[in-house]
Amino acid sequence: MAAKTTTEKVTASIVVRTAKAKLAPQKKTAAPGLTEAEAIQRAQAGDAQCFEILYGLHKRRVYSLCLRMTGNTAEAEDLTQEAFLQLYRKIATFRGESAFSTWLHRLAVNVVLMHLRKKGLPEVSLEETMEPQQEDGPRKDIGSRDNVLAGSIDRVNLERAIESLPPGYRIIFVLHDVEGYEHNEIAEMMGCSIGNSKSQLHKARMKLRDLLKITRAEKAMRR
Amino acid sequence: MNCSEFQRVLPEIIESGGNQEQEAHLANCTVCSDLVRDLRYIAEVAKLLVPMEDPDPRVWDGIEKTLEREGLIKRKHMTRSAGRMTARIVMMVASMAVLQCLQQVLRA
Known part of the structure; x- marks a missing residue:
């Protein structure tokens, strides 16, 4: 139990604070006197305790990814597992060609995508978004300065808005804008074209803009 | 260039910037410049989202149980119960030995 507490503390101390840090490889300390690299080596040799340490270090990021991609707590827990x-x-099979976190992250993304493919959700949405929609037309909203979102989004509102995006939009947005994957990587993982990935991302951002404006208007009405 | 034409190529403009004509439209059209500003802002804020929540402890329990079931890790609870059983047997043997000693003392 004591080891678990240490792991929790270490996890808290290495929480990535910025987007840059999210992607930058880090030299992590897995437990006192044990680096992450050593924990990986021991886990590769079948050390279950070191595997538990790795779980402690990466569970938050993997779970957050699953939660953002599915928008559902129960599904996110199952997929994290x-x-x-x-x-x-x-x-x-991990050879250290990329950072362990990158490797694990890709593995987790594939688990989520496989699950969503089985459910059939992204494919449907991908096809849907290839159809011309009303959204594709020019924006008619009159651009008063009050209409600009800049400076008005907080984390909670954005998380909620992402959660209410249609699955196809949500997945691309999370992979590109939150997790930092490039369009070519997304296209490869999703089995779609780069153009489709770009188009989905644009529509996702447009939808988010609408959702965030509605949230802001509702807040203003309540005041 | 009008708004419709501009917004048709908006994804490319946001990603890699616009040409002279597009930039000119952006400078003169409030609707399109607000839109571009918002979309860029959303992308910037999204980059700053960090993982906030830990999974429920039952997730680890599930992982452990599955790995135990598959025989990939040792069954902790089995080990614990086996240990308890051994302790009980040792206690019983010790008690019987003490009883035998007492019986021998009483007979003597």
Whole structure:
């Protein structure tokens, strides 16, 4: 139990604070006297305790990814579990060609995408968004300065707005704008074209803009 | 260039900037400049979202149980119960030995 507490503390201390830090490889301390690299090596050799340490270090990021991509707590928990089970089974194949967090993250993304493919959600949405929509026309809103969102979005509102995006939009937006994947990587993972990924992202941002404006208007009405 | 034409190529403009004509429209059209500003702002704020929530402890319990079931890790609760059983047997043997000693003392 004591080891778990230490892991929790270490996890809290290494929480990534900025987008840059999210992607930058880090030299992590897994537990006192044990670096993350050592924990990985031991976990590769079958050390279950070191695997638990790795779970402690990465559970938050993997769970957040699953939660943002699915917008559902129960599904996110199941997928986090599945991602770490796959990690345990595949950790011996990790060769250190990329950062461990990047490798694990990609594994988790694939677990979520596989799950969503089984549900059939993204494909439907991808096709839907290829159809010309009313949204594609020019914006008619009159651009008074009060209409500009800049400076008015807080984390909670944005998280909520992302959650209410249609699944196809949400996945691309989370992968590109939140997680920092490039369009070519997304296209490869999603099995779609780069153009489709770009188009989806644009529509996702447009939809978010509308959602955030509605939220702001509702707040103003309540005041 | 009008708003409709500008917004048709907006994804490309946001990603890699516009040409002279597009930039000129952007400078003169409040609707389109507000739109571009908002979309860029949304993308910037999204980059700053950090993982905030830990999964419920039952997620780890589930992982552990599955790995135990698959025989990939040792069954902790089995080990614990096996330990308890061993302790009980040792206690019983010790008690019987003490009883035998007492019986022998009483007979003597």
